Amino acid sequence: MKKPKPLTWTRTSPPAGTDGDCIICTSHRPSGNGYPHVERTVDRANRGRRVYRLSRIICERVHGLPTGMLALHHCGNRMCINPGHIYPGTHKKNVAAAKRHGTFKGGPSRPGASNPSAKLTAEQVEYIRSSRESARQLALQLGVTKCTIERIKYNHAWKP
Numbered sequence: 714m715k716k717p718k719p720l721t722w723t724r725t726s727p728p729a730g731t732d733g734d735c736i737i738c739t740s741h742r743p744s745g746n747g748y749p750h751v752e753r754t755v756d757r758a759n760r761g762r763r764v765y766r767l768s769r770i771i772c773e774r775v776h777g778l779p780t781g782m783l784a785l786h787h788c789g790n791r792m793c794i795n796p797g798h799i800y801p802g803t804h805k806k807n808v809a810a811a812k813r814h815g816t817f818k819g820g821p822s823r824p825g826a827s828n829p830s831a832k833l834t835a836e837q838v839e840y841i842r843s844s845r846e847s848a849r850q851l852a853l854q855l856g857v858t859k860c861t862i863e864r865i866k867y868n869h870a871w872k873p
């Protein structure tokens with residue numbers, strides 16, 4: 714088995730309103746969505762690997778991360794792994810924080826399970842794929858149909 718890569722980082726001055734320096738991860742490269750990630754074997758027999766955000770793992774260990782919650786950044790800095798800057802929050806909070814940090818990419822959400830053209834942001838798609846919630850739960854949370862959730866979960870080519 715491959716040894717996990719040790720974590721290295723550099724410190725940068727924090728954005729306004731954040732206590733302490735941002736700790737920028739330098740050892741792990743960001744995945745497509747800009748967050749540093751690690752791969753973990755979850756199903757040895759089938760060589761199943763899963764990608765986890767570092768922020769998620771840190772949040773889980775330091776603050777605890779209840780199901781359905783996301784690991785969010787106070788500083789809005791996706792590469793930041795300072796446990797003091799990471800906190801558990803809901804998806805709704807995440808959107809509010811992203812708007813505050815100017816990193817929000819999605820338009821206004823269109824709730825209503827009957828809307829077949831409901832659009833999801835890249836963040837939401839990523840959330841759906843990494844979540845262990847049921848499709849029904851996710852559909853309720855995000856205001857789309859269960860079918861949309863299933864399509865995203867099982868069709869990896871799906872683009873928002």
Ligand SMILES: [Zn+2]
Nearest residue numbers: 735788793798
């Ligand atoms: Zn930070």
